[in-house]
Amino acid sequence: MTDLKNIKAFAFDVDGVFTDGSVLALDNGDLLRTFNAKDSFSIRTAVVNGFPVAIITGGCSESIISRFNSLSIPSADIYQMSKNKLPDLLHFCKRHNLDISEVLFGGDDVPDAEALKAAGVGICPADACVECKEAADIVSDRCGGKGFVRDIVERTLRSQNKWIFNAEQPWGFSYKDEVNAAQFKTGRYVD
Numbered sequence: 001m002t003d004l005k006n007i008k009a010f011a012f013d014v015d016g017v018f019t020d021g022s023v024l025a026l027d028n029g030d031l032l033r034t035f036n037a038k039d040s041f042s043i044r045t046a047v048v049n050g051f052p053v054a055i056i057t058g059g060c061s062e063s064i065i066s067r068f069n070s071l072s073i074p075s076a077d078i079y080q081m082s083k084n085k086l087p088d089l090l091h092f093c094k095r096h097n098l099d100i101s102e103v104l105f106g107g108d109d110v111p112d113a114e115a116l117k118a119a120g121v122g123i124c125p126a127d128a129c130v131e132c133k134e135a136a137d138i139v140s141d142r143c144g145g146k147g148f149v150r151d152i153v154e155r156t157l158r159s160q161n162k163w164i165f166n167a168e169q170p171w172g173f174s175y176k177d178e179v180n181a182a183q184f185k186t187g188r189y190v191d
Protein backbone atom coordinates (compact mmCIF):
# COMPACT_ATOMS: atom_id res chain seq x y z
CA MET A 1 0.00 0.00 0.00
CA THR A 2 1.23 3.43 -0.86
CA ASP A 3 1.73 5.78 2.04
CA LEU A 4 -0.78 8.65 2.22
CA LYS A 5 2.23 10.99 1.87
CA ASN A 6 2.69 9.78 -1.73
CA ILE A 7 -0.89 10.38 -2.85
CA LYS A 8 -1.22 13.07 -5.55
CA ALA A 9 -4.88 12.67 -6.56
CA PHE A 10 -8.21 11.28 -5.41
CA ALA A 11 -11.02 9.38 -7.11
CA PHE A 12 -14.35 8.55 -5.54
CA ASP A 13 -17.56 6.73 -6.34
CA VAL A 14 -20.71 8.70 -5.35
CA ASP A 15 -23.56 6.55 -3.99
CA GLY A 16 -22.63 4.91 -0.69
CA VAL A 17 -19.45 7.02 -0.52
CA PHE A 18 -20.49 10.70 -0.56
CA THR A 19 -24.01 9.52 0.39
CA ASP A 20 -25.41 6.80 2.63
CA GLY A 21 -26.68 5.08 -0.54
CA SER A 22 -30.23 6.42 -0.22
CA VAL A 23 -31.88 7.96 -3.25
CA LEU A 24 -35.27 9.63 -3.34
CA ALA A 25 -36.92 8.54 -6.58
CA LEU A 26 -39.17 11.19 -8.10
CA ASP A 27 -42.06 10.57 -10.50
CA ASN A 28 -40.11 12.13 -13.39
CA GLY A 29 -37.24 9.67 -12.92
CA ASP A 30 -34.88 12.09 -11.20
CA LEU A 31 -33.06 10.85 -8.11
CA LEU A 32 -32.37 13.14 -5.15
CA ARG A 33 -29.24 12.58 -3.04
CA THR A 34 -28.08 14.11 0.24
CA PHE A 35 -24.44 15.20 0.45
CA ASN A 36 -22.36 15.93 3.54
CA ALA A 37 -21.00 19.50 3.72
CA LYS A 38 -17.84 18.39 5.56
CA ASP A 39 -17.02 15.96 2.75
CA SER A 40 -17.57 18.80 0.28
CA PHE A 41 -15.21 21.14 2.15
CA SER A 42 -12.46 18.54 2.04
CA ILE A 43 -12.88 18.05 -1.71
CA ARG A 44 -12.58 21.79 -2.38
CA THR A 45 -9.59 21.99 -0.08
CA ALA A 46 -7.91 19.16 -1.97
CA VAL A 47 -8.56 20.78 -5.36
CA VAL A 48 -7.31 24.25 -4.37
CA ASN A 49 -4.19 22.68 -2.88
CA GLY A 50 -3.35 21.01 -6.18
CA PHE A 51 -4.93 17.54 -6.01
CA PRO A 52 -6.94 16.47 -9.07
CA VAL A 53 -10.18 14.73 -7.99
CA ALA A 54 -12.20 12.32 -10.14
CA ILE A 55 -15.81 11.32 -9.61
CA ILE A 56 -16.52 7.84 -11.02
CA THR A 57 -20.15 6.79 -10.70
CA GLY A 58 -22.59 4.34 -12.22
CA GLY A 59 -25.24 7.05 -11.94
CA CYS A 60 -26.07 9.72 -14.49
CA SER A 61 -27.73 13.00 -13.66
CA GLU A 62 -27.22 16.69 -14.18
CA SER A 63 -27.29 17.18 -10.41
CA ILE A 64 -24.12 15.08 -10.03
CA ILE A 65 -22.31 17.26 -12.57
CA SER A 66 -23.49 20.53 -11.03
CA ARG A 67 -22.78 19.37 -7.48
CA PHE A 68 -19.18 18.46 -8.23
CA ASN A 69 -18.63 21.40 -10.61
CA SER A 70 -19.54 23.60 -7.65
CA LEU A 71 -16.75 21.91 -5.67
CA SER A 72 -14.30 22.95 -8.42
CA ILE A 73 -14.12 19.56 -10.18
CA PRO A 74 -14.14 20.01 -13.98
CA SER A 75 -16.71 18.03 -15.97
CA ALA A 76 -13.91 16.15 -17.75
CA ASP A 77 -13.03 14.51 -14.41
CA ILE A 78 -16.63 13.39 -13.75
CA TYR A 79 -17.24 9.89 -15.14
CA GLN A 80 -20.89 8.84 -15.18
CA MET A 81 -22.48 5.53 -16.22
CA SER A 82 -19.27 3.79 -15.19
CA LYS A 83 -19.74 0.04 -14.76
CA ASN A 84 -16.29 -1.33 -13.94
CA LYS A 85 -14.61 1.70 -12.40
CA LEU A 86 -11.02 0.69 -13.21
CA PRO A 87 -10.90 1.73 -16.91
CA ASP A 88 -12.23 5.19 -16.00
CA LEU A 89 -9.73 5.47 -13.16
CA LEU A 90 -6.92 4.65 -15.63
CA HIS A 91 -8.29 7.24 -18.07
CA PHE A 92 -8.19 9.88 -15.29
CA CYS A 93 -4.59 8.89 -14.47
CA LYS A 94 -3.57 9.26 -18.11
CA ARG A 95 -5.24 12.68 -18.41
CA HIS A 96 -3.33 13.96 -15.38
CA ASN A 97 -0.09 12.11 -16.09
CA LEU A 98 -0.35 10.14 -12.86
CA ASP A 99 0.68 6.62 -12.02
CA ILE A 100 -2.20 4.69 -10.46
CA SER A 101 0.03 4.10 -7.42
CA GLU A 102 -0.23 7.88 -6.75
CA VAL A 103 -4.05 7.84 -6.62
CA LEU A 104 -6.34 7.13 -3.67
CA PHE A 105 -9.66 5.54 -4.68
CA GLY A 106 -12.75 5.23 -2.47
CA GLY A 107 -15.66 2.95 -3.34
CA ASP A 108 -18.30 0.84 -1.62
CA ASP A 109 -19.85 -1.71 -3.97
CA VAL A 110 -18.93 -4.59 -6.32
CA PRO A 111 -18.12 -2.42 -9.42
CA ASP A 112 -15.52 -0.57 -7.29
CA ALA A 113 -13.56 -3.63 -6.18
CA GLU A 114 -11.06 -3.81 -9.08
CA ALA A 115 -10.26 -0.10 -8.81
CA LEU A 116 -9.80 -0.46 -5.03
CA LYS A 117 -7.27 -3.21 -5.63
CA ALA A 118 -5.39 -1.33 -8.36
CA ALA A 119 -5.18 2.11 -6.70
CA GLY A 120 -2.16 3.19 -4.65
CA VAL A 121 -4.51 3.39 -1.69
CA GLY A 122 -7.92 1.72 -1.91
CA ILE A 123 -10.31 2.63 0.89
CA CYS A 124 -13.93 1.63 1.48
CA PRO A 125 -16.49 2.80 4.04
CA ALA A 126 -17.38 0.67 7.07
CA ASP A 127 -20.66 -0.36 5.40
CA ALA A 128 -19.09 -1.40 2.07
CA CYS A 129 -19.78 -4.79 0.43
CA VAL A 130 -17.64 -7.83 1.21
CA GLU A 131 -15.80 -7.65 -2.15
CA CYS A 132 -14.68 -4.08 -1.41
CA LYS A 133 -13.58 -4.90 2.12
CA GLU A 134 -11.43 -7.71 0.71
CA ALA A 135 -9.97 -5.53 -2.07
CA ALA A 136 -9.31 -2.36 -0.04
CA ASP A 137 -6.07 -1.43 1.72
CA ILE A 138 -8.11 0.38 4.38
CA VAL A 139 -11.61 -0.26 5.70
CA SER A 140 -12.66 3.07 7.22
CA ASP A 141 -14.50 3.27 10.52
CA ARG A 142 -16.81 5.83 8.86
CA CYS A 143 -19.89 4.90 6.84
CA GLY A 144 -20.75 6.34 3.42
CA GLY A 145 -22.23 9.84 3.69
CA LYS A 146 -21.15 10.09 7.34
CA GLY A 147 -17.77 11.76 6.94
CA PHE A 148 -16.01 8.93 5.13
CA VAL A 149 -14.65 11.20 2.37
CA ARG A 150 -13.75 14.00 4.78
CA ASP A 151 -11.80 11.69 7.05
CA ILE A 152 -9.51 10.23 4.38
CA VAL A 153 -9.01 13.45 2.39
CA GLU A 154 -8.18 15.40 5.56
CA ARG A 155 -5.78 12.69 6.76
CA THR A 156 -4.02 12.59 3.39
CA LEU A 157 -3.64 16.37 3.14
CA ARG A 158 -2.48 16.67 6.76
CA SER A 159 0.17 14.00 6.15
CA GLN A 160 1.60 16.30 3.44
CA ASN A 161 1.07 19.60 5.34
CA LYS A 162 -1.47 20.60 2.67
CA TRP A 163 -4.60 20.84 4.82
CA ILE A 164 -4.61 24.58 4.22
CA PHE A 165 -7.60 26.91 4.22
CA ASN A 166 -6.99 30.32 2.73
CA ALA A 167 -10.13 32.46 2.83
CA GLU A 168 -8.58 34.81 0.27
CA GLN A 169 -8.22 32.05 -2.30
CA PRO A 170 -11.10 31.96 -4.77
CA TRP A 171 -12.97 28.68 -5.02
CA GLY A 172 -16.38 27.28 -5.64
CA PHE A 173 -16.31 28.37 -9.25
CA SER A 174 -18.19 26.32 -11.81
CA TYR A 175 -16.78 24.54 -14.79
CA LYS A 176 -20.18 24.45 -16.48
CA ASP A 177 -19.30 24.61 -20.12
CA GLU A 178 -19.78 22.86 -23.42
CA VAL A 179 -18.06 19.73 -22.13
CA ASN A 180 -20.64 19.60 -19.38
CA ALA A 181 -23.55 19.87 -21.81
CA ALA A 182 -22.07 17.24 -24.13
CA GLN A 183 -21.37 14.89 -21.25
CA PHE A 184 -24.88 15.17 -19.92
CA LYS A 185 -26.24 14.13 -23.32
CA THR A 186 -23.99 11.10 -23.61
CA GLY A 187 -23.38 10.36 -19.92
CA ARG A 188 -19.70 9.98 -20.77
CA TYR A 189 -16.59 12.06 -21.14
CA VAL A 190 -16.13 13.38 -24.62
CA ASP A 191 -12.38 13.29 -25.30
Ligand SMILES: [Mg+2]
Binding pocket: 013, 014, 015, 016, 017, 107, 108, 109
Ligand atom coordinates in the same frame (compact mmCIF):
# COMPACT_ATOMS: atom_id res chain seq x y z
MG1 LIG B 1 -21.45 3.12 -4.67
